[in-house]
Amino acid sequence: MVVLVCLGALAWTGVERTRARVESLRRGEQTLTRLVGLLSTLTDAETAVRGYVIVGDRAFLEQYFGSREKVTADVAALAELMSDQAEQTARLESLRPVIEARYENWVQLIGLREQEGAGEGALALVATGEGRRLHDRIRAILAEMRRAEERVSAERGEAVRESVWQAQMWVVLGSAVAVAVAISGWLSSRREVEARRRAEAELGTTLKDLETRVAERTAALAQSEELVRSTLESVGDGFLACDGEWRVIYANSVATDLLGMSWEAMDGVVFWELFPAAAGSRLEAAYRAAAGGEVQDFENLYEPWQRWFRNRVRPRRGGGVTVWFQEITERRRLEEETRRWWSLFRSAQFGLAYASIRDNTFLGMNQAFARERGYEVEELLGRPLSVVYAPEARGRWRENLETIDRSGHLVFEAIHQRKNGTRFPVLMEVTVVHDAAGNPVSRVACAMDITEWKRAESALRERNEELMRFMYTVSHDLKSPLVTIRTFLGYLEQDLRGGDASRVEKDMGYMRGAAEKMSELLEDILELSRVGRKSQPPEDVSLQAVVGEALELVAGSVTERGVRVEVTTEPVWLTGDRVRLREVFQNLIDNAVKFMGDQAAPRVEIGVEREGEAEGANLVLFVRDNGVGIDPRHREKLFGLFEKLHPGSPGTGIGLALVKRIVEVHGGRIWAESDGPGLGSVFRFTLERARLGSAVNP
């Protein structure tokens, strides 16, 4: 009887243990499902955030927001399911902070994207790979948990089978003992019979219970297979599996949809036959590597379709591979476009920048913009826009900003300031950029340095004014002799009628003088117009050679007046139109001799001085005399066209105007100095290509 009770107890215990083990097996299945579900939720969330960052459509974020709750539920359920497994619980605990970090990363990404609109910062954050690292970490922990769970499940299955067998053994043994006891105790008390009957009943119940449990377990297995299948069907990614012979053995509906093939067309067909273009490509290499045990995660373009896919390929237990994939053609296109614009922006030679409309600070710019202003890009990021505007130009600029924000676009001129405080004129084109909801978020500016334009503009204005002055002078000076000729022609007629011979002679003298003056003027105007318009190719010539030629031409008047001429012996080289350079000295020497006055020891000195102390200092050439000098009051008129300080002196007054023109055409300037009437004068001038030295080409 005791033996029987023991056997019953043993059988009972076995059944109980079996029940507990079946229960833990069921929990294992649930754990696996949760693990798959958790990874899938996180992957979907990542896809959603990435979509939002690239496209900016908030619809993407719904999936992301939904994921948070699902993940929390999954983690809580997993904690509960694994509460009896110390190692798994430890893994789960190590997973929690990574998931938190992942969400923080997303929150940051979404925040950046919302704040700035264009997404440069967000893309930069993506580019740090932080998200990718976190995701890989999550995936690794989950995979580890899954492997552990699968191992435990396998052990548990074995244990269940074992305990069922043990329970059965105990029952069989119990039954045998019971039969023996029944036979030997046929005559035993009714109490014993009763007890035995009760034990039998209990055993029966136990067996029945065991059968029920086994049936339940079978149903649960079927159910969990269905659960896995429905899970695979409900994830957003394509999933397919190939066996060791590369035959497709599973494809979810997303996969068949993405690949445009029915399951029937794929079922059991060798993958490379379905996708012949994949043979020999990166795709094939990756599949084979995965089959060999290396997990692959890569993006590829399937050439025949011109579509991009992201593939995560893993070795499949039992041979072959499993593939998670999603189409990323649109994302790649957007990325490509973004990259193209970004590289255009960065490499443009025009200064480009964009700024926040909220607080007028720089959000980004290309190197051209920063460098043109003497900064590095990093120095200007986040700084107020006003740092690049010259203080005196800021008021006008603020007015322009108001106009831009009102009209959305403006082209205007402004004065910008470099880091070192120097200024330069710019032409700005500014456009307001809006986010998807139509709110203004930033201003994009294209800035062009127009220093050269401005210089050319003012040079043109100067030339124009000079031309106007010239026209005025010429018309006046030509009209004057014409008035003389016409008027004296009238007098001539009168005087001829009156027979006044001396008056006739005088009249004709005035007319002759005026006609000569007119032809002289015309000659001079032609001469002046030739300077700079038609010039000889530039020559290297020494100062002494040019002055020597000039002196030959004025030798007559120099000798006549007894002027002593001194020329410097310093080696000076000039480059330019040799004939014109000679004319400069010829006119200046001629001028000096002409206005020598009653100087008893007339002297003209031709030499060179250095302007400033520096090595590359300008050379200043000079022609000095000890003649009548120049009244400082008349100095400004000296170089004017047809200006004559001395009414009676010969010439039309073109000499110095011509000299000035030649000097300017040679990139120099000329000025006159004198201590006053009677104290001599000195004409100084520079020439762009004058230099000291003995060689022609130093």
Place this chain on the structure above:
Amino acid sequence: MMKGRPITILLVEDDPAHAEIVKRSLSGFRVANRLIHLEDGQAAMDYLEGVGEYGDAGQWPRPDLVLLDLRLPKVDGLEVLRRMKRSPGLQRIPTVVLTTSKADRDLAEAYGNGASSYLAKPVDFQRFASLMETFGFYWLLWNEFPTP
């Protein structure tokens, strides 16, 4: 003649031929008028201010009327006009501009600086002769001059 005293005219003209035309035109008015001819703006100022060689007021009388060309050596006509009108002793002397220029800027500046009249030399003998005759009648016969 209607005038009780002779009129002194200062002609500032750098072109000797034009000066001769003015002299000939005004010689028809046979009164004891006196015409002084100077060739540049600096000489004109020196004369008016009685400095240098023009220091002798008896030999070089103060003019009643100035006939002024604009483009002159050393100091141009507009500058002479400007200085005269700023000088308390000279500002009341009527000054008539006689020049070949009809440029708007010259007209504006001449009147702006107090020119009494502006005459452009015609490029035609008859018209020039007629202009000078009219000038003579107007300024030498009819015009009243302030007492110096």
